[in-house]
Amino acid sequence: MRIFVATEARLYQNEDGRVLTPNPAAGYPTWAGYLGVFDEVLLAARVARGAGDEQEGVPVEGAGVRVVPLPTFQGVPAYLRRWPALRYAVHRAVTELRGPAADTAFIARIPGLVGTVLVSELRRQQVPFGLEVVGDVAEVLADHRLAAMLAGQLLARQCRDAAVVSYVTRHVLQSRYPARPGVPMVSCPGALLRDEDFVPEPRRAPDMWSMTGAGHPRPSQSRPVRLLTIGSQERVYKGHDVLVDAVALMRSRGIPLTVTIVGDGRHHDEIVHRAMARGLGESVRFVRWLASRAEVRAALDDADVFVLPSRTEGLPRVLVEAAARALPAVASAVGGVVEFLPPSDLVPPDDAGRLADTLSEMIASPERYSAASERNLAAAREHSSDRIRPAILSFHRTLWERTAGMAGTDSPAGSGAGHRDLAGPSVWSGQ
DSSP states (O other), X not given: OEEEEEEEEEEEEOTTSOEEESOGGGSHHHHHGGGGTOSEEEEEEEEEEOOTTOOOOEEOOBTTEEEEEEOOOOHHHHHHHHHHHHXXXXXXXXXXXXXXXXXXXXXXXXXXXXXXXXXXXXXXXXXXXXXXEOOOHHHHTTTSHHHHHHHHHHHHHHHHHOSEEEESSSSHHHHXXXXXXXXXXXXXXXXXXXXXXXXXXXXXOOTTEEEOTTSOEEESSSSOEEEEEEOOOSSSTTOHHHHHHHHHHHHHTXXXXXXXXXXXSTTHHHHHHHHHHTTOTTTEEEEOOOOSHHHHHHHHHHOSEEEEOOSOOSSOHHHHHXXXXXXXXXXXXXXXXXXXXXXXXXXXXXXXXXXXXHHHHHHHOHHHHHHHHHHHHHHHGGGBHHHHHHHHHHHHHHHHHHTGGGGTOOOOTTOOOHHHHHHSOOSSTTO
């Protein structure tokens, strides 16, 4: 039995024919997680060939995981141009997999353009499907009320039509986009952390800051404050432009700091130019991507505060990873972030002034810094593999039972799952 997964991940094929990704979170271990229940994972994703100077990356394919390449595109205009080819590729894949044995389960990660095409095709062929809801597109389009309303309606309909739905949040996305009554729903955060992802104890506040008479932090040692953010620049969702503006404000207040911005995509040059225009050439370091989980951990360990000024999120893996390194964080109050961080560490999206103020307050108070480190490490432990793996396996077994299994094939060995498993406690207490 196999699972067909639609993802928004953009992959590339190098000269050796290997399918790679610059994002470690989209590498082979992520997709191999489905192999706890399924024998094979077919990953439907955009694949660009001839990746120019991107000749290294994280492998996507491996034992049990194979990519089904889809036409590549960047942005909505290109999507509209490639839509006929994309729709045909998805139609052909679904048709070929719908054999008499009915040994394929289908799932789409939404919101997303690829997932939407798959869901439309499955509905047309009357094939039951599952969903993994990883974000809220209406938040992204908040400045465009009509577009936000239409996108939210589409996401709500997709959830109502699904046979089983997983959400990366505890309550937020479930309350906005519920499944039909009687349809299994589960909270399964996307960040599943292993032992090596955790540090053993919270951080102590660096002995480097004191308060000025104006109420702003100043260094008592020579090293500047080190901020870090990690996220795609393919779209403006991650708010790197807002962070640049906040850093400029903090520098104008005399706060010595540096920020490392890790990310790549269509908007990379715009963000670089924004930093240069604000005179931050020596204060901002741009890293296009990190090649491994070890490099991500090293970057987190080298930072003093993690910053996530996103305009929309589900529950971002990188925030949980930062917390597992006992790193204090300041983030936008969007999506499932509000369930992970306390209100004191949250700011409104698109508000560089509040972001600068909250970061300044965090680094000015050793007590607040140490408390945030301890709190974040404890919150991250709820995402350990031992805690989350049973819920993920339960969801995958129920996905099989409610989709491919409905056609008469046997459920996976040892499942005993189905609706009853998901009706009980989920990975978070109080569910």
